[in-house]
Amino acid sequence: GHQKIIDKTVKYAKKIGVASLAITFDPHPQQLIVPERGLKLLTDLREREALFSQFGVDGVVVINFNRRLQKLSDEVFVKKYLVDKLGVCRVYVGYDYAFGQNRKGDVQHLKALGHKYGFEVSVIGQVSAGHHIIKSRIIREFLAKGRFSEALRLLGHAYQISGRVVKGSGRGKSLGFPTANLKIDHHKLIPAHGVYAGQVNGLPAGRQGKKCVVNIGARPTFGTDQTVVEVHILNFHRNIRGKSLKVNLTRSLRDELQFSDVEKLQAQINRDIARV
Incomplete structure (x- = not known):
């Protein structure tokens, strides 16, 4: 899933001659919002940055996820980060992407905001490997249960x-x-x-x-x-x-x-x- 988004982003950026950027949060939002769940990460920040570089991304934007950011509305988040700070021309996201306070923003709203602020939005559909949808939750489950080869198949790398x-x-x-x-x-x-x-x-x-x-x-x-x-x-x-x-x-x-x-x-x- 994420790899396909990155691949599309890198190829489009090269095609039109601009820099490709990956945006990531640190810490993971769930660690702040629902710490009692004890979320375990597939990649820490350094590992994530190394993978982005390996996949050809020009730069990584790390946004500190804190209480103030958590309370931003979806539109304020888009205006502040995507428009004012980064000046994006196109954004690639997954089909189930959600953003803003309480995850109120979805891909349709992002497209509407893109139209308002002058950037395009490309949505990457569901990606499968074998009989399984590629989702972080499923990969975590496979790794924890010893289904290692299946986890690697979904990850696409070691x-x-x-x-x-x-x-x-x-x-x-x-x-x-x-x-x-x-x-x-x-x-x-x-x-x-x-x-x-x-x-x-x-x-x-x-x-x-x-x-x-x-x-x-x-x-x-x-x-x-x-x-x-x-x-x-x-x-x-x-x-x-x-x-x-x-x-x-x-x-x-x-x-x-x-x-x-x-x-x-x-x-x-x-x-x-x-x-x-």
Whole structure:
């Protein structure tokens, strides 16, 4: 859905020789309006900006979502941001786009405001992949329930998690598989417990895109219950504590398992690595 909107925006901007812009809110409106829902994000702001750049957008406009903005009427929002600040000539939105106080503005109202203030509005219809409509809510549900391949099909790209490398228990190293333990932002959606294949960025120069095996879980073999994200980078042995890593999860290898002894766990880890 979002990718199609971005693609159309970028192509049109190039066609008429203007800059393409993506507008995003930070924090996510739902985090302020209904904090009790505990919304988990598919992308944090930095990840979003990186994706926009990857998809060819010329610039990103980040609007701070606060109580004052929440109370703006749909027309005041359009006049202040789209017209006065940005001077847009065309706006691309999804078919279910809503804006303004209490989401009162819809695509028809946006078109009317476009006519009033001199910009065009293009509405992108519903986009599907397989039997599923591409919506963030469905992707979140698939990731949380371990339906990883289906989530990636809807996303259209690898699922990225990022965080700073922090001190771990050292258990991976003692097993012969040193890991980088990531501290993930608490707003970020972490996929279901299991073992994943991926690629790492953020390593020292010349070592980008290295293959890795990622364990997300509570390490039941050792009787712990706290969820951790552990990244074993293949053929890499440098100390990177304190560094920020970006990990693109590309495939689910298996569910989280509990082993009767350490030797069986080591054998399984070797099998996991062989599949990456």
